[in-house]
Amino acid sequence: MSGIVPAKPPRTMPFVLSGDAHEDADCPPCRLRSLFDSISRGQPRTARSRDDCTNRSDSRDDRCTRPGAPGCGCQQNLPHDTRLDLPSARPEPRAGFELPVRRSSRRGRRPVTRPSRGHTATPPRAKPACPKAGNPRTSSPAIMNAPLSTLFLHGGPGLSSIAERDLYGHTLPIHWWDQPRSVVLFARPFGALVEAAEDEIRMLADTTGGPIDLLAHSFGAHLALRLIARVPAHVGKLWLLAPVYDIGDAFVRLATRLLTLSPASEPLLAALAEFKATSDYARFARLAVQVTSFANLFELYWGAGANTRRRWYLDLLARQNLVDPSAFEVIVRDFWADPVPPLDPVAGAQKVQLVFGREDPLVDLDAERHTWMQLFPHAQYVELDTGHFVHLEAPASRWWKSI
Template identity: 35%
Template sequence: MSYRYLFLHGGPAMGAAMERALYPERIDCHWWDQPRPVVGARRPCQDLCDAAEVELRRQAQLHGQPLTLLASSFGAVLATHLSRVAPRLIARIVLLSPVAELEQGLLRVARRVAQLSGQPAPALDAALARHDQAPGRESYWAVFHALLSHPALVKQYWLPGSPRADWFAQMLALPEMFDLAAHMAIADDYQRTPLLPQAVPFRGPVDIILGVADPLFDPVEAAAWWRRCYPQAQVRLAPAAHFPHLEWSLDACLA
């Protein structure tokens, strides 16, 4: 089967189970589950970028023409890599609440949970205080682990009162949805050479869909950051938090 769309999920090291569950009729979209890093890999983030390039080339050959990339969250980093190494294989890029400044985004979520959730967060408060005093990967991961265990976390990724929050929590319990060790390995490697806001050679259409209530970034700042990569981009605000294609609709994002 050939596909018109290649989906690049976020995380890193999440999966496309949510998309497959909500959009079983979208047989034109390849909900690609990205490979996990090989144990002991020296450059797991680069390996992931290479795997995405292999997948794009394979799917474009099967389809017989360029594909549209749908990139959610950290998947935008992969899409931007592909736009540099294989721009002729891409017809269009749709970035769905894209995140390149991964550490800053998750620290923003952590501070939001600690300050605004209305639920006690002593472990998270302590981890944030240590990170503020001595920033580094060790203190960052302490914040991250404290954040993962906080009950208010999953609600941050959806609009207030959204029924998707409970569904998201159930989906995260699936073994294929999130690999913590893989996430840490890819994120640590990525921080060595993070994506910078520099123009890429892709000159085709680009849409940037930003959730108005996204906890990982300020929409105005995010739009400016990504327009430095894609000056031609059209930016739209969606009535959503971090998953506009799941909380708004995929068709609306593709319009």
């Protein structure tokens, strides 16, 4: 690796934060950077109107719309770009190419408000399955028509379940739920997200007539902890895939990994040293700005043997709205202020499996195992030869075993 190198004006890619090269209020990466920068300087965040805070999963309003730019068009004329010296798997954009509109798979989905009680769930409509990234599908009518007895809680926050639906379709009886990004409209976004998750598990429980298993990835493990505390009767088995307990520590590990590849990055070195000295949110915001300024950040999340899946994911990232940087900033800020649950055994979850990837750059295996085994002393523990996206690299039979 040759570290950070000055590059030609970059190809247009989503979620590329390229230092201080440009600022554009309509560009999601610029918006994330400006939000973090304002917090790190002690300034209030710029107020957003409801029109600016729609559910990003159902809208294209959160990306730049300049001609000929797929995704973030304002980066076409950047004077430089901060990149990792890693091979890029993203395709060159076609002239006039636009990202497709991703529409909700459920009609009449009500907006995120304070969850109501006693309503009836409507199961999601079936979509035709198609093989992706070397993943042949063998959906049977029994699986397609099986009740969705497992709720998926994706990571991020601010990510989505687009990749999971694209890869698995309806081959597994899992509700690949997109956490509503419109929670950024609430005074307590993380609290609103927990309530939305509670609402979702109640709907599934009403449909199936029994408890719902939880499949939580990364930051989604914190939603799982809140659901177990709030609605223990509705929670069945629990799978935690690459769970991250301390998001600050995860960014420290990411920054450390980046510095092994780009040791001359002085801003990243300074932000990391500041956060290690005092781990408050303002310093975390500055560290997050530097970590996310690397264009090829998501390439680090994969194991060494997952090149095919890595290319598939990065291609999907280039075409669809997998991540909302604004939702990440707003939810993490509120989560930071939320009291951390004590590391005492969690009552209400008797069957738990912990699954980690040995090549996960966000996780220290010994530390995370110790933390989560304190919460779930009787949990089964599994390590796989994967990176952070355990469930996208390994087949389901490896990470979704009977417990």
